[in-house]
Structure formats: C-alpha cells, structure tokens
Amino acid sequence: MSWAGPFQYDIGKSRNPSQSPVEVVFDEQVPTLLCLSHLRWSFVYQRPQHLMSRFARDFNVLFFEEPIPTEDAEPWLEVRPDESGVQVLVPRLPQGCDGEAADRVLRGLLDGYLDKLGVRDLVLWYYTPMSLSFSDHLEPRQTVYDCMDELSAFRGAPPQLIEREVELMRRANLVFTGGYSLYEAKRQRHENAHPFPSSVDVEHFAAARRPQHDPDDQAQIPHPRLGFYGVIDERLDIELIARVAEARPSWQIVLVGPVVKIDPADLPQRDNIHYLGGKTYDELPQYLAGWDVAIMPFALNESTRFISPTKTPEYLAGGCPVVSTPITDVVRTYGDTGIVRIADTAEAFVTACEAALADAEDRDRLLETADRILGDMSWDHTWSLMKEKMKCAM
Structure with missing residues (x-):
C-alpha cells in the first residue's frame, strides 16, 4: 500500500472529538528547533525534557518522536502542545507501514507540518541518528547531535545505527555528550565535541x-x-x-x-x-x-x-x-x-x-x-553553556 498524503495534523492530546483543541503557539519571528528523539516526551522526564523546555524560551521547539501504530487506514500526525511551550509531534502510522515506506511517510508528515507552520529558520537537534532516514534532506542553519547514550550498545539497537551515527557526526556542527566517558569515545570523531554531564534541578x-x-x-x-x-x-x-x-x-x-x-x-x-x-x-x-x-x-x-x-x-x-x-x-x-x-x-x-x-x-x-x-550544577547552567557553544559554531 502507498501512503502518499495529504496528511492529517491533529491538534490536541488525541483525536477524541469531545476534547477541546489545545492552542499551538508559533512565533514566526524566532527560529525553530526541531528535536528528533528516540525517547518519548511523556515517558520519563530526563535530559531532553530539561533542555528542550528551556530552549523553548528562545526557539519554537518541535519534539518529533518515534512513530506509534494506529488502527486508522491513513497516517497522521498528533500535535500535543506541552505547557513548557514545546510542541510534541507523534507520528501515527498504519499497521504494515514500516521500513522504507515508513521513512517516506515520516518525511511527508514532517515536511507537511514544517510547511504548514511556515518554518524558514531551522536548527536540527538529534538524539538518535536513526532519524536521519527521514530528515537528511532538510537544510538547517545548524545541526546538533546531543549524544546522551551509546545507543548501539543497548538491547534491540538497529543494526544500521552505527553507520547512521557516522553520517550524523559528519553533518553535525556540534556534538554534545552526556558524560566524560562518552566524550572520550566521540571526541576523536568530531572536532567540535563537548562533554555535558548530567545536571540537576x-x-x-x-x-x-x-x-x-x-x-x-x-x-x-x-x-x-x-x-x-x-x-x-x-x-x-x-x-x-x-x-x-x-x-x-x-x-x-x-x-x-x-x-x-x-x-x-x-x-x-x-x-x-x-x-x-x-x-x-x-x-x-x-x-x-x-x-x-x-x-x-x-x-x-x-x-x-x-x-x-x-x-x-x-x-x-x-x-x-x-x-x-x-x-x-x-x-x-x-x-x-x-x-x-x-x-x-x-x-x-x-x-x-x-x-x-x-x-x-x-x-x-x-x-x-x-x-x-x-555547587552551580543546574540544567539552567548547562543550557546556558550549550547556547554559547551553538552561537560560537554559527
């Protein structure tokens, strides 16, 4: 089956018509930060949530999650505005939509929503190299790879992950790591890598x-x-x-x-x-x-x-x-x-x-x-230092 679009973009927490839509706030005067994540926004509150909720002070932040199966015949994109100012984007794909077909659909859903918002000034922020399969055509002014874990070592890691990370490291302007050990493993592969260990609220x-x-x-x-x-x-x-x-x-x-x-x-x-x-x-x-x-x-x-x-x-x-x-x-x-x-x-x-x-x-x-x-260990401090690194890499 071919899912060619046009795609649906449903605003709110679900497609339940009894629920009132949640307002999506988008400021055309500020740049957009598109975060591509293997972690779900509502699962465990950790590094991505701490950082993206702070970046939402300066960017339109779109948090694009991995897809979830749907019983619907056509794919659609759930848009859930979070109280932090982040827009959480959850692709919903029909059963049987996987592999290259899923990549094409995800690309269409993402492109369509960026066009809908009129995004022109884009920063890409990756937590997983696997997202390159549907986002490698985008033309951001900056690409950041925040490598918080060695994902290839996790149980069930996709076999393509190492190859995709090589490509992401080539494209990235900046590489941040979730700790010093990870930094030592990545710094030989990127000239602009910086360690940012776990912080705390x-x-x-x-x-x-x-x-x-x-x-x-x-x-x-x-x-x-x-x-x-x-x-x-x-x-x-x-x-x-x-x-x-x-x-x-x-x-x-x-x-x-x-x-x-x-x-x-x-x-x-x-x-x-x-x-x-x-x-x-x-x-x-x-x-x-x-x-x-x-x-x-x-x-x-x-x-x-x-x-x-x-x-x-x-x-x-x-x-x-x-x-x-x-x-x-x-x-x-x-x-x-x-x-x-x-x-x-x-x-x-x-x-x-x-x-x-x-x-x-x-x-x-x-x-x-x-x-x-x-001491001064805080997510505000980490976020501030990351912003400085991003400015320097422009």
Missing part, C-alpha cells in the same frame, strides 16, 4: 529534604529503605538486587520505574523487594524523601559503559546518601566525596549500604557535603 529534588507525607504505596513499607527510581531495563543488575535483599532481609528495596525491554517475570521476587511502577517527575521527591539510602545497582555491561546517571546529583539534592556500582563517570565525579559509596560485588554493596545508613544519621554533614558537591 536542585530546587525540585531538595523538596525531599523536608518531612512530608509518604506516598500511599510506600507508606506501609518498613525501614530501612534502599530506593531506586528510573527505567528498569538491561542496565540494572537484577542479580545484585536479589543478593542484597537475601543478605539483609530486614532491609526493604524500593524500585520505582517502568519495566522496559526485560521480562517482568525475570525480576527477583522477595518480600523485601517492592516494585512500585512508574511515577511522574513531580512525584519523585516525595518517594525519595522516604528512603534511607539511594542506590544505583547498575550492571557493568556494554549498555552502562558510557552512562552518566542523572539520578546521582538528584539523590544528593534530595539529601540522600548514595551507593553505586563502579560506573566510570560516577566514580570519577563522585567517588571521593564520602557520601557516594562505590561497590563492585554484592558483599561490598551490603557493606557500603551499611556505611551509607550511618552517613544518613549525620544529617548536617551529609547535607553540607551534598551542597558543596552540587
């Missing part, structure tokens, strides 16, 4: 330092609690979690986040392991406030080799001591702080958690050290 997570009501699904869990929030996928060492839970049955391990790319049946099941599911960004400080120690039990594999976890400074901003496996960027940035403890085995992880529980007792020292570590 200190004020948001500092709310966890104040006494508050425990969320209902956490309130009945005894203390001490070891907590983690984030995507539960192949990057998590589920065997380590099981062994810690077995070694200390009185400790409660609280895991907050969606399960992705792994079978939930493979997750360890014990009375002292609690899976609370995904939560919104606004809810996270309330959960963090109820933990005694924050943990980062990451597996040491190809998918974690270059990560720089955003949650490290978030946990510290919330006033929680941290125990992590020896992720390179965590060790080099926080390993000598005294309140982020590193452990490479289950036995060492238990010992480190015991020390972290003692750290939590000396709250004044904990908070003073955390504040010193965080």
